[in-house]
Amino acid sequence: MRIVSTLASLVLALGLAAPVHAALEVLACEPEWAALVREIAGDQARVASATTPSQDPHRIEARPSLIARARNADLLVCTGAELEAGWLPLLQRESGNARILPGSAGHFEAADFVELMDKPQRVDRDMGDVHAAGNPHLHLDPGNVARVADALATRLARLDAANAAHYAARNRDFQNRWREAMQGWRVRAAPLKGVPLATHHKDWVYLARWLGMRVETTLEPKPGIEPSAAHLAEVLRRSRERPVRLILHTNYQSPRASRWLEEKTGAPAVRLPHTVGATPRATDLIAWMDEVVETLLAALK
Amino acid sequence: MATTALGNGLTVKAGRYLSGIGYxxxxxxxxxxxxxxxxxYSAMLGEHYAQDGLQLKWVAPTPMFLEFGLEAAQGADWGDRNGLGSKAAFVHVGDDVGVSHAWRAGLSYLRVKAKGREGHWDDDNDVEAETEFDGTxxxxxxxxxxxxxxxxxPRYRNFKFQAEYVRREEDGDLSCEDNTPAGACPGITDSYDARQSGWYAQGVYQFHPQWRVGYRYDRLDVGSVDFGPAFAGVLSKPDFTPKRQSLMLDYNPSEFSRLRLQFAxxxxxxxxxDNQITLQYIHSLGPHGAHKF
Structure with missing residues (x-):
């Protein structure tokens, strides 16, 4: 038990010596939420993202470096709806950080503040990687981003009451710029209305709904299951009856199936930036959604 | 088993759990x-070291992952549990190297009191003797x-390298008995002092979302074994080095199932x-937590 008391006194010593941070330590699960925290908190938060645009947020591992980051976080900003179910619970448990446990003020999930699409009647393993709460790729609807921004500003103010006015002011400013940008995107994206899509994964449904596009088919036979030759043949057969105009995939999905369908149908395969940082120009939320709309329009020509 | 995050990097786990020693x-x-x-592991730790007890872990508030752990438990699966115990301590460090690489290294210490731990040993007449070990x-x-x-x-391609070295020091009394008259063990007890080790290294490459191939080399070193004088002509230190090479290929149709072919x-x-061929099918049922790194 001598080791226990040594450890206890070490903990105590480090606890007392820990510097007082002025800024909140925020760990975002995805780059879009890291970008949103930067918009709302400015220099009152130090933000890191657990995933990069090259990583599938369904499938990363609870790496030691992420446990170390979660250990010091005041706030987790994640999508929720089980998107991060494979690794976030481990970060919360292994980091020993009670502030970010489910139900705490330091655990923020965007899915709590928006209406999710594709909520299944039942969930079965036969259905592939289906989320009981609904489709988690909610940030692809700018209306959702605005709702999450409001909730995030409230949460930041709750965690850091001294700077509540700062968060509220930055949120107002962001909401104004975002609303204006949304109007611009809607006008520019008018030619996209009714455009039929094939998508690699069922991840563009929110974007499609917002811009009035139609997701005709997905290349994955079931969510999270790799495209098979048999399923692609079926996709091709159906696309002869109901042609698709664009074939969409993300940075972290293999382009092979999309390119195969492009060759067969002539519809362009498009790697669409799915989050902030997915292309060099998509440096913040507005620049990213600009890029999404421009990429779609350019591919349609 | 229940894990509770106490805050400040501390977690406590109580109940029956797999010890945090090793990887x-x-x-x-x-x-x-x-x-x-x-x-x-199979020779020295009995596949897994599981125990009933208490584990305290602390993650340091450092940018690099640094974790300390302490365990105090009854020495489960090590014979009579009454009043006997095990203590363990470990430290883990880990980090990323760029965006494509991540690692973890650890050092662990475990001390177990054994009473009546059963074993099997070929005696000097080549008869399998039953042994019991009392000691540390x-x-x-x-x-x-x-x-x-x-x-x-990691979806399309990934590689994992993993290696562990285990050293065991045992000090106490051994009793041995044969159940056939031809054996050399008449049912005696004397001192036993052994220092043994083993290690393995393995690499697993996932080259397709559903396919992985892996190679493992494992080996034991019998090291030094000192028997008390009563064991003269009864038990001797084995003079060979157990080793094994394994090659596996597995197919993973979904997250919940795996079909594996292994040659050893x-x-x-x-x-x-021995050349061994194993065909294994694993299907996970029911809710099931995420896997650690």
Whole structure:
């Protein structure tokens, strides 16, 4: 038990010596939420993202470096709806950080503040990687981003009451710029209305709904299951009856199936930036959604 | 088993759990990369070291992952549990190297009091004797894991290298008995002092979302074994080095199922060279937590 008391006194010593941070330590699960925290908190938060645009947020591992980051976080900003179910619970448990446990003020999930699409009647393993709460790729609807921004500003103010006015002011400013940008995107994206899509994964449904596009088919036979030759043949057969105009995939999905369908149908395969940082120009939320709309329009020509 | 985050990096776990020593010890068999446990663990730790007790872990508030752990428990699966115990301590460090690489290294110490721990030993007449050990076992384990995934995206391709070294020091009394008249063990007890070690290294490459291939080399070193004088002509230190090579290929139709074919060249028993083929199917049922790194 001598080791226990040594450890206890070490903990105590480090606890007392820990510097007082002025800024909140925020760990975002995805780059879009890291970008949103930067918009709302400015220099009152130090933000890191657990995933990069090259990583599938369904499938990363609870790496030691992420446990170390979660250990010091005041706030987790994640999508929720089980998107991060494979690794976030481990970060919360292994980091020993009670502030970010489910139900705490330091655990923020965007899915709590928006209406999710594709909520299944039942969930079965036969259905592939289906989320009981609904489709988690909610940030692809700018209306959702605005709702999450409001909730995030409230949460930041709750965690850091001294700077509540700062968060509220930055949120107002962001909401104004975002609303204006949304109007611009809607006008520019008018030619996209009714455009039929094939998508690699069922991840563009929110974007499609917002811009009035139609997701005709997905290349994955079931969510999270790799495209098979048999399923692609079926996709091709159906696309002869109901042609698709664009074939969409993300940075972290293999382009092979999309390119195969492009060759067969002539519809362009498009790697669409799915989050902030997915292309060099998509440096913040507005620049990213600009890029999404421009990429779609350019591919349609 | 219940884990509670106390805050400030502290977690406490109570109940029955797999000890945090080493790397593979905490993995459930369905998560193993080969059909069987490595030789060092199976020979010295009984596949897994599971116990009933208390674990305290502390993650340091450093940018690099640094974790300390302490365990105090009844020495489960090590014979009579009354009043006997085990203590363990470990430290883990880990980090990323760029976006494509991540690693973890650890050092662990385990001290177990054994009473009546059963074993089997070929006596000097080549008869399998039953042994019981009373005394202290001390273990040192060094472990290292390195994972690579291009751009940090393991979906299509990834590689994992993993190696562990286990050293065991035992000090106490051994009694041995044969159940046949031809045996050399008349049912005697004397002192027993042994220093043994083992290690393995393995690499697993996922080259397709559903396919992985892996190679493992494992080996034991009999080291030094000192028997008390009563064992003269009864038990002797084995003079060979058990080793094994394994090659596996597995197919993963979904997150919940895995079909594996494994070939092993097994030289773990004296004078025997065994070629083994294993076909394994793993299906996970029910809700099931995420796997650690």
């Amino acid at each position: 593979v010890n905490e993995q459930h068999p369905h998560a193993w990369d080969f059909a069987d446990q490595n030789l060092a 076992s001390k273990f040192w384990i060094a472990d290292f894991v390195w994972k690579w995934a291009p751009e940090g995206n 060249r097994d030289e773990a028993e004296q004078g025997l060279k």
